[in-house]
Amino acid sequence: MKKYISLLLAIVFIFALAACNKSPSTPTNTASPSPSPSASQSPDASSAPTESETPQGEDDLAYILGKGELVIGYTEYAPMNYYDEDGELVGFDTEYAVALCEKLGVKPKFVLINWDTKEYELASKTIDCIWNGLTVTEERRENMAFTKSYIVNEQVAVIRAEDKDKYTTLESLKSAKIVAETGSAGEMAVEADLAGANFTAVASQSSALLEVKARTADVAIIDSTMAHSMTGPGTDYADLMVIENLHLTSEEYAIGLRLGSTAVDKFNEITNALLADGTLQAIAEKYGLADRLIKD
Amino acid sequence: MKFIPVTISLLEGFGVSCVIFFLTLVFSLPLGLIISFGSMSRFAPLRWLTRTFVWVIRGTPLMLQLMVVYYGPGLIFGAAAFPKLTAVLIAFVINYAAYFSEIYRSGIEGVPRGQYEAGQVLGMTKSQIFFRVTLLQVIKRIVPPMANEIITLVKDTSLARVIAVMEIIMVAGTFTAKGLIWPLFYAGLFYLAFCGILTLLFNYIERKLSYFRV
Amino acid sequence: MPVLEVKGLKKSFGPTAVLKGIDFSIEKGQALSIIGPSGSGKTTLLRCLNFLELADAGTISVNGKVIYRGGDMKKYSDAEIRKKRLHFGLVFQNFNLFPQYTALKNVTLAGEMLARERPDYRARKKEILEEIEENARALLDQVGLSDKLGFYPHQLSGGQQQRVAIARALALKPDILCFDEPTSALDPELTGEVLKVIRSLAEKNTTMVIVTHEMQFARDVSDIVLFMDGGVVIESGPPGQIFDNPRVTRTKQFLERYNGT
Numbered sequence: 001m002k003k004y005i006s007l008l009l010a011i012v013f014i015f016a017l018a019a020c021n022k023s024p025s026t027p028t029n030t031a032s033p034s035p036s037p038s039a040s041q042s043p044d045a046s047s048a049p050t051e052s053e054t055p056q057g058e059d060d061l062a063y064i065l066g067k068g069e070l071v072i073g074y075t076e077y078a079p080m081n082y083y084d085e086d087g088e089l090v091g092f093d094t095e096y097a098v099a100l101c102e103k104l105g106v107k108p109k110f111v112l113i114n115w116d117t118k119e120y121e122l123a124s125k126t127i128d129c130i131w132n133g134l135t136v137t138e139e140r141r142e143n144m145a146f147t148k149s150y151i152v153n154e155q156v157a158v159i160r161a162e163d164k165d166k167y168t169t170l171e172s173l174k175s176a177k178i179v180a181e182t183g184s185a186g187e188m189a190v191e192a193d194l195a196g197a198n199f200t201a202v203a204s205q206s207s208a209l210l211e212v213k214a215r216t217a218d219v220a221i222i223d224s225t226m227a228h229s230m231t232g233p234g235t236d237y238a239d240l241m242v243i244e245n246l247h248l249t250s251e252e253y254a255i256g257l258r259l260g261s262t263a264v265d266k267f268n269e270i271t272n273a274l275l276a277d278g279t280l281q282a283i284a285e286k287y288g289l290a291d292r293l294i295k296d
Numbered sequence: 297m298k299f300i301p302v303t304i305s306l307l308e309g310f311g312v313s314c315v316i317f318f319l320t321l322v323f324s325l326p327l328g329l330i331i332s333f334g335s336m337s338r339f340a341p342l343r344w345l346t347r348t349f350v351w352v353i354r355g356t357p358l359m360l361q362l363m364v365v366y367y368g369p370g371l372i373f374g375a376a377a378f379p380k381l382t383a384v385l386i387a388f389v390i391n392y393a394a395y396f397s398e399i400y401r402s403g404i405e406g407v408p409r410g411q412y413e414a415g416q417v418l419g420m421t422k423s424q425i426f427f428r429v430t431l432l433q434v435i436k437r438i439v440p441p442m443a444n445e446i447i448t449l450v451k452d453t454s455l456a457r458v459i460a461v462m463e464i465i466m467v468a469g470t471f472t473a474k475g476l477i478w479p480l481f482y483a484g485l486f487y488l489a490f491c492g493i494l495t496l497l498f499n500y501i502e503r504k505l506s507y508f509r510v
Numbered sequence: 511m512p513v514l515e516v517k518g519l520k521k522s523f524g525p526t527a528v529l530k531g532i533d534f535s536i537e538k539g540q541a542l543s544i545i546g547p548s549g550s551g552k553t554t555l556l557r558c559l560n561f562l563e564l565a566d567a568g569t570i571s572v573n574g575k576v577i578y579r580g581g582d583m584k585k586y587s588d589a590e591i592r593k594k595r596l597h598f599g600l601v602f603q604n605f606n607l608f609p610q611y612t613a614l615k616n617v618t619l620a621g622e623m624l625a626r627e628r629p630d631y632r633a634r635k636k637e638i639l640e641e642i643e644e645n646a647r648a649l650l651d652q653v654g655l656s657d658k659l660g661f662y663p664h665q666l667s668g669g670q671q672q673r674v675a676i677a678r679a680l681a682l683k684p685d686i687l688c689f690d691e692p693t694s695a696l697d698p699e700l701t702g703e704v705l706k707v708i709r710s711l712a713e714k715n716t717t718m719v720i721v722t723h724e725m726q727f728a729r730d731v732s733d734i735v736l737f738m739d740g741g742v743v744i745e746s747g748p749p750g751q752i753f754d755n756p757r758v759t760r761t762k763q764f765l766e767r768y769n770g771t
Contacts, residue, residue: 075460076470114460117363124370126377206472213477226473234298235475410606417560417600418620418682419592428619432610508610509664 060261064128070106072097073113073127078229079287080133080253081110092287093131096150099279103270115204119143122258129263130256133223135185137251145259147267149252150280152292154224155189157243158212158231167219167243173197176218179208185251186221192249194221206230209237221248225289252294302471302479309467310486313453315381316463320388320449327389328396335401346397353394359458362387366459384456388449395445403438404430407510436505443498447491511574513538513717514559514686519568520580521554528554529565530741536686536734539715543728543749546738547764552721555738556688559719560600561591572597572685596624599679599687603694605671607663613674614659617646617681624682642681649677653707669700673707680711687711689720705731725768729753737761 064070074081080093089110101108113121113130121127122144135153136146159167159176167173174197180186182201186208190199200217202208208220209230224242231237257263274280275295284293334346353361366383369375378386407430415425457466464483471479512535521529528551536542544552557563559570567580577594586594607616621642625631631638650656653673663671672692679687689708693701705727711718712731722728728735728749735752737745737760745758756762 076473078474112460112462114458117367117458120363120367120371124367124377125374126367126370206469209475210472210477230473230475232475236477237475408604408606410602410604411608413562414602414606414608415620416562417595417598418678419596420620420623421592422588424623428623429608436610508662510609 060128060258061263061266064106064263065104068106069109070097070101070104071109071111071126071128073111073118073121073130074132075113075115077133077226079225079289081131092151092283092289093133095283095286096274096280097131099274099283100267100270103273104266118256122256125258128257133225133253134256135251136254137183137185137188139183140256143259144256145261145264146254146256147264148271149254149294150271151253151284151289152294153185153251153253154292155186155221155248155250156224156227157246157248158209158220158222158227158240159218159243160212160215161239161241163218164241168246170194170246173219177216178219178221179211179217180221181205181208185223188251189221189248209240212240213237298476302476302482305467305471306464306479306483306486309462309464309483312381312456312461313450313463313486314490316384316388316453316456316461317450319385320392320453321446323385323389324392324396327393329400331393331397332400332404335397336404350394350397353391354398358387358391358452359455361391362455362458380459380461383459384461388452392445392449396442399438399441399445400434402441403434406437407433432505433510436508436510439498439501439505443494443502446498447494450491450494451487512536512571513573514719515569515571515574516559517569517571518580519555519558519570520566521551521558521563522566528741529558531568532738532741532743534734534736534743534746536717536719538717540733541712541716541718541720541731542734542736543732544719544721544736544738545723545725545728545752545764546744550738551741552738553690556600556690556719556721559686559688560598561595562600596682597685599682599684601672601675601679601687601689601692603691605663605668605675605695607671607674607678609663612660612662613650613655613666614643614646616663616674617649617678618642620678621645621681646677646681649680650674652680652710653677654703667700668696669703672696672704676704676707676711680716685717687716687718689718689722691721691723693722693724725753725765737764739764 074093076082077091079091081089081091084090094110097108097110111127113127115132118127118130122130130144133151133153134140134146136149140146157167157173167176170193173194176198178190178194178197178199179202180190180199181204184205186205187199187201190197200211202211205220205222205226208217208222211217212220213236227242231240231242255267257267271280280293281290281295284290331346331350334342335350337343337346362384365387366377366380370377377383411429411433412425415429420428453463454465456463457469460466464486465480468480468483515535517533519529519532520527532551532555534542544555546552554563558565561578565578565580569576569580570578577597608619611619622639625638625642628638647656647659650659653676655670655673655677658666658670658674661670663674666674676692692708693704696704701724705724708718708720708727709731720728720732730749732749734746735749736743737752737756737758739760745752745756745761751757752761753765756765
């Protein structure tokens with residue numbers, strides 16, 4: 001009981017500390033080149049964002065190697081991590097992780113997480129990395145270290161099929177009610193490409209789709225992969241469609257490691273090797289992502 | 297079309313919900329009684345400590361408590377986390393024991409002083425008074441609020457998904473992510489049926505105890 | 511030798527002295543009524559006799575033996591206190607019947623519990639329980655409720671409940687039966703049946719201490735009347751003396767106010 005109270009007090013304390021830490025770091029962020037709303041750009045994949053951060057406490061790579069196991073946090077998200085008809089966990093990220101772990105000499109362990117609390121999972125070491133189509137954003141850099149990006153995460157606009165002729169261009173979307181997952185790449189795309197639009201942030205990508213279907217919104221900006229897998233035939237969203245040839249700001253997927261992790265360089269090194277020997281290309285082709293693989 | 301596989305998956309998730317439900321009850325019902333004795337203690341520091349504890353537990357969201365139990369050890373001490381289901385049970389048992397303790401307390405304090413005194417002047421021992429005189433009266437008083445709380449627990453089990461425990465709502469959510477909306481509402485039927493059975497059970501108990509009035 | 515003798519009994523709640531030294535005694539078979547304004551300490555006195563409160567000073571003797579000495583009680587175990595209590599029975603103002611038991615079970619319950627402590631309980635369990643039940647039936651018949659044995663308290667009127675409570679107190683055969691304003695919680699039309707029962711007990715020479723506001727009843731039924739005020743006994747004596755010829759002005763004033771004269 002006492003322990004519990006002290007735990008609670010401690011976590012309040014941690015939150016307070018986190019709030020304090022945040023303020024000094026903010027100026028550095030604003031000082032660094034931040035994306036201008038019009039420019040469609042993404043962080044340079046090859047630059048190592050963690051160079052400026054010092055490892056906190058222990059050597060994360062040594063910690064992972066010491067355990068002989070890499071605990072990978074994921075959510076069910078086709079085609080990155082999902083269960084096939086035999087109940088096997090498959091997907092691009094799944095196979096990529098298995099391949100990387102083999103080279104690293106550790107066993108992969110996949111753990112289902114709640115996407116909303118992934119930062120806590122990392123920090124409390126219940127997982128070692130987030131490997132689940134994780135979009136690289138500046139906000140997330142405050143809580144985790146990214147490896148080099150490996151997939152372009154294209155954002156698309158989903159509308160009701162009946163509105164096919166109404167919404168065709170970015171300009172036409174500015175009068176629509178737009179939804180996207182809060183803090184997602186979709187929201188970034190709205191900010192970058194549809195500034196001033198009638199926008200509402202919702203809890204998840206699937207609820208964004210639900211909003212459109214339920215007519216509480218007109219347009220959902222979500223991941224291209226998700227949009228195509230959720231709106232196909234046999235789904236409850238068969239009456240929704242993706243606007244073709246509409247180009248929104250795209251982001252990139254990377255693996256999220258603990259802030260200041262020493263494993264970043266090692267992961268990048270192995271990824272480069274997997275690119276060089278064609279392993280990643282083969283996996284990408286298997287899951288229909290070949291054109292989106294970042295090859296350099 | 298996908299009705300049968302969805303049903304099977306939801307049943308698996310519902311199994312997890314039921315495990316959380318029953319194990320929480322098994323541990324929190326007796327723990328609540330111990331806490332209620334603490335909050336009625338004549339030893340002031342114990343009473344103060346217990347009531348503060350109850351205040352903290354009832355005054356913060358169960359969702360937050362779940363996160364504290366699961367992430368707390370790693371975030372604060374760098375220690376290993378409890379297995380997920382264990383973390384869920386710790387948080388649920390503590391939370392529900394606090395609520396139950398207040399129900400027990402009101403039930404025990406609601407028995408008129410005269411009942412104890414009547415037992416005393418008739419030469420009964422303390423335990424005879426508790427088991428023969430007051431216990432059934434306490435039970436009769438607490439059945440309606442306990443029924444309420446227990447039915448709330450059924451639905452609260454869905455909070456376990458905060459730390460990604462695959463209970464039925466989380467399972468239904470995985471279908472939502474695959475483009476199926478209806479499994480989420482279908483999952484609601486499982487809760488409805490379960491709460492319906494519990495309601496019948498509590499009505500039966502209330503009817504069984506209706507032969508006397510307190 | 512008096513069956514009950516109380517000497518110098520004192521009780522305070524915090525700074526408030528409720529009993530300031532009470533003396534009285536009662537012979538076997540006598541009925542003693544205690545009258546006086548509210549807050550005079552009557553109920554506290556009864557509660558001290560039944561050890562629901564522990565007196566700070568003074569003695570309580572039963573049949574010539576001191577069973578309680580003020581300030582001593584904390585040395586006694588719960589079991590000893592229980593034993594001492596059995597000299598007394600108490601009928602409460604609010605009856606305090608056990609709501610989950612029938613009239614019959616209310617009367618037998620305590621006897622059944624006590625019987626377990628008898629050395630021959632195991633061997634003669636059935637007979638003992640039968641005796642207890644026979645006794646309870648007889649007592650309920652005596653208070654005029656032989657047709658209500660299986661009724662639960664909420665199915666009985668206030669007067670009937672109080673009569674069950676009297677039977678319950680009698681079941682343990684106490685040396686002294688105490689009544690704490692037994693008719694105060696009853697509708698006026700129900701007091702008669704309860705008073706009738708107490709009267710019949712007096713006729714059978716049951717030793718009783720009765721706290722009451724029913725002056726006519728106290729006069730009819732009592733051998734001795736005690737007038738209390740401010741935590742002391744102002745005057746005591748046979749009812750004829752107290753009611754018709756009080757020697758103390760305060761007694762006179764109290765009775766005048768009561769009789770509305």
